[in-house]
Amino acid sequence: MIDPLRYPFDASAILLKKKAIKRTLLDTDRSFLEKRVAILGGSTTAEIRDTLELFLLKEGIKPAFYESEYNKFYEDVMFDNPKLLSFKPDIVYIHTTTANLHAFPSVGETLESVEKRVRDEVDKYQAMWNKLSQLFNCAIIQNNFELPPYRPLANSDSWRTYGKTFFIYQLNGEWSRQARERKNFYINDIHYLSALLGLKHWHDRKQWYSYKYALSYDAIPTLAHNIASLIKSIYGKNKKVLVLDLDNTLWGGEIGENGPAGIEIGKETPLAEAHTEFQDYARELRRLGVLLAVCSKNDEGAAKEGFSHPDSVLTLEDFSAFKANWQTKPENLEAIAQELNVGLDSCVFVDDNPAERELVSKQLPSIETPEIGGDVTDYVNILDRSHYFEPLDLSEEDLKRSAFYAENSKRENLQKQFASYNDYLASLEMEAEIGDFSPVYLDRITQLINKTNQFNLTTKRYTYAEVEAMSRQSDRFSCLYGRLKDKFGDNGLVSVIIGRMQEKQMHVDVWLMSCRVLQRNMEQAMFHVLLEEARRRSATELVGSYHKTPKNGMVSDFYQRLGWKYKSTNAAGDSEWRWTVNTDTPLTKSLPITIVRASLQTK
Amino acid sequence: MTQETIAQIMQDIFRDIFDQPSLVITRETSAKDIEDWDSLSHVNIVVAAEKAFKVTFALGELKSLNNVGDMYDLIQKKLSHA
Numbered sequence: 001m002i003d004p005l006r007y008p009f010d011a012s013a014i015l016l017k018k019k020a021i022k023r024t025l026l027d028t029d030r031s032f033l034e035k036r037v038a039i040l041g042g043s044t045t046a047e048i049r050d051t052l053e054l055f056l057l058k059e060g061i062k063p064a065f066y067e068s069e070y071n072k073f074y075e076d077v078m079f080d081n082p083k084l085l086s087f088k089p090d091i092v093y094i095h096t097t098t099a100n101l102h103a104f105p106s107v108g109e110t111l112e113s114v115e116k117r118v119r120d121e122v123d124k125y126q127a128m129w130n131k132l133s134q135l136f137n138c139a140i141i142q143n144n145f146e147l148p149p150y151r152p153l154a155n156s157d158s159w160r161t162y163g164k165t166f167f168i169y170q171l172n173g174e175w176s177r178q179a180r181e182r183k184n185f186y187i188n189d190i191h192y193l194s195a196l197l198g199l200k201h202w203h204d205r206k207q208w209y210s211y212k213y214a215l216s217y218d219a220i221p222t223l224a225h226n227i228a229s230l231i232k233s234i235y236g237k238n239k240k241v242l243v244l245d246l247d248n249t250l251w252g253g254e255i256g257e258n259g260p261a262g263i264e265i266g267k268e269t270p271l272a273e274a275h276t277e278f279q280d281y282a283r284e285l286r287r288l289g290v291l292l293a294v295c296s297k298n299d300e301g302a303a304k305e306g307f308s309h310p311d312s313v314l315t316l317e318d319f320s321a322f323k324a325n326w327q328t329k330p331e332n333l334e335a336i337a338q339e340l341n342v343g344l345d346s347c348v349f350v351d352d353n354p355a356e357r358e359l360v361s362k363q364l365p366s367i368e369t370p371e372i373g374g375d376v377t378d379y380v381n382i383l384d385r386s387h388y389f390e391p392l393d394l395s396e397e398d399l400k401r402s403a404f405y406a407e408n409s410k411r412e413n414l415q416k417q418f419a420s421y422n423d424y425l426a427s428l429e430m431e432a433e434i435g436d437f438s439p440v441y442l443d444r445i446t447q448l449i450n451k452t453n454q455f456n457l458t459t460k461r462y463t464y465a466e467v468e469a470m471s472r473q474s475d476r477f478s479c480l481y482g483r484l485k486d487k488f489g490d491n492g493l494v495s496v497i498i499g500r501m502q503e504k505q506m507h508v509d510v511w512l513m514s515c516r517v518l519q520r521n522m523e524q525a526m527f528h529v530l531l532e533e534a535r536r537r538s539a540t541e542l543v544g545s546y547h548k549t550p551k552n553g554m555v556s557d558f559y560q561r562l563g564w565k566y567k568s569t570n571a572a573g574d575s576e577w578r579w580t581v582n583t584d585t586p587l588t589k590s591l592p593i594t595i596v597r598a599s600l601q602t603k
Numbered sequence: 604m605t606q607e608t609i610a611q612i613m614q615d616i617f618r619d620i621f622d623q624p625s626l627v628i629t630r631e632t633s634a635k636d637i638e639d640w641d642s643l644s645h646v647n648i649v650v651a652a653e654k655a656f657k658v659t660f661a662l663g664e665l666k667s668l669n670n671v672g673d674m675y676d677l678i679q680k681k682l683s684h685a
Contacts, residue, residue, distance in 0.1 A: 012651075012654055015620075015647055015650060015651055015654075016616065016619040016620060016651055017619055018620070018647075019620070019621070019622030020619070020622050023622065046642075046643040046646075047643060047646070047647070050643070206659070206662060209662055210646075210662060210665075211646050217650045
């Protein structure tokens with residue numbers, strides 16, 4: 001069946017089959033992340049809410065909704081609507097549009113006066129955003145403004161100081177500035193979306209006058225998908241790997257048949273140019289932290305030769321995994337996911353061959369296999385509009401990710417030369433910097449908390465504001481981060497522990513580690529510092545729990561391996577563990593890691 | 604287009620929107636007969652009908668509709684003037 005929730009969205013099918021689609025999405029054994037979403041609308045939002053629900057369910061997020069009364073977005077926040085207060089949203093989506101701008105400049109107004117209007121709008125919204133952050137520590141998703149349906153000034157509307165278009169440009173510029181400066185604040189770019197669909201398809205005056213919808217019914221899926229993309233990205237549900245076929249995907253023609261001179265890439269033909277654009281796009285994704293992999297039915301030597309073509313944008317170093325052989329694609333995709341330590345559901349697979357796509361969709365339904373067709377000019381379009389990789393808070397780590405994986409392959413080569421794994425670890429000259437959360441790391445820490453699935457004992461998710469709040473309460477929380485570097489490079493910030501003091505017990509609410517540093521004894525180093533912390537705070541006991549999810553099986557016996565005492569297991573498979581600070585001793589005595597205790601922050 | 608064809612298409616729309624595959628509607632059916640028929644599903648029915656018959660209802664045209672039969676008549680009138 002064609003999925004109406006996949007780009008290009010089928011607005012008619014969504015409208016008609018909404019309830020059936022919802023039923024199907026709920027009727028699975030997957031576990032949903034439950035989130036509370038407040039929709040504060042400057043216009044009617046009922047159909048937006050329903051459609052957003054579908055897109056969120058598709059991403060594995062089950063929303064509970066609060067909806068403001070019609071056009072009460074501002075009052076609900078500023079005058080403390082008790083229903084909103086008791087709802088306690090995790091996410092607030094503010095659906096305001098150009099229809100909510102009452103203070104358009106009047107003909108003849110000066111720039112100074114228009115700038116004053118812009119400031120007034122910013123002040124009004126800022127008060128609301130500040131209050132929301134204070135009240136709920138929530139993530140805020142705020143529409144910017146679409147261009148107006150009409151413009152009596154015609155072309156000069158865009159440059160005259162009193163033009164509506166000009167006014168909206170100024171406002172959107174301010175909104176962008178806010179997004180750069182505020183934490184936990186994200187622009188839902190309806191200015192772009194409305195341009196994408198075309199203003200004449202976006203605006204529907206009849207819908208406005210009849211039901212007070214500020215956009216057409218046909219535009220609602222595009223809007224809802226955009227909001228859902230931001231939300232899934234906030235909760236770490238972005239895809240991580242783009243797996244690419246080679247022949248007629250990354251270049252035109254067949255490398256095995258024709259050799260590097262015979263493939264279409266570069267500027268010589270229209271087809272070559274189109275493949276070059278696609279390679280450019282993939283390379284840009286890589287720079288943003290998306291991992292690239294090759295999955296191709298080819299002789300490996302021939303496949304690699306393709307990247308020696310002088311016009312190839314991508315080089316072999318751009319790929320974190322490379323599978324060119326005669327095994328089936330599902331087999332190779334599983335091998336790639338394993339090699340990169342990611343779940344299959346973190347991968348997007350692009351292949352021009354419909355038979356291969358069909359096979360992969362059937363055998364590995366958790367891999368996202370978009371119907372990209374067989375025309376390279378559609379590939380970028382479909383990938384771009386699908387928002388698989390929606391980048392939000394790009395951390396240093398994202399921008400360096402591909403380098404980490406390249407260093408990893410050097411480490412693997414070294415490993416082969418040592419008699420024992422311990423000798424190998426010792427040779428890495430590892431140094432762990434472990435310290436209390438500090439502001440410069442909060443972005444990365446929040447990102448790890450929200451996207452780490454495998455080495456994650458509790459899979460508790462927190463927003464930036466929540467993490468920041470905990471880091472400030474050093475009397476109640478022990479918030480530790482760990483960075484690991486070795487002679488091949490810096491792995492960056494890779495581990496997080498949050499311990500919560502409750503009388504004489506310290507509860508380990510969060511313990512996670514990036515799979516980038518598995519089997520390097522980093523968890524032992526973190527444990528070492530956690531114990532120091534426990535002693536410093538005179539805690540008598542550590543309380544650890546393992547909360548089972550479909551993805552964190554690798555740490556189900558983690559506490560046991562560390563030597564903690566088993567307490568209990570419930571029906572869901574969640575277990576509890578204890579460590580007595582004064583009498584229990586760590587199983588591992590010596591570590592191949594030098595621990596550098598980052599100095600305590602001045603609070 | 605005959606009333607029967609219009610009724611058939613509209614019945615399918617109602618069944619989809621309310622997710623009740625055996626729902627039967629007649630000319631006399633109105634909002635009070637279907638539990639889920641709220642203001643939102645009302646808009647959805649109107650928009651779906653516009654799409655299905657490729658017609659657009661003018662502002663105010665929908666005000667005088669009291670039941671499904673009135674809607675059939677309006678659609679038929681629109682189609683015959685098309």
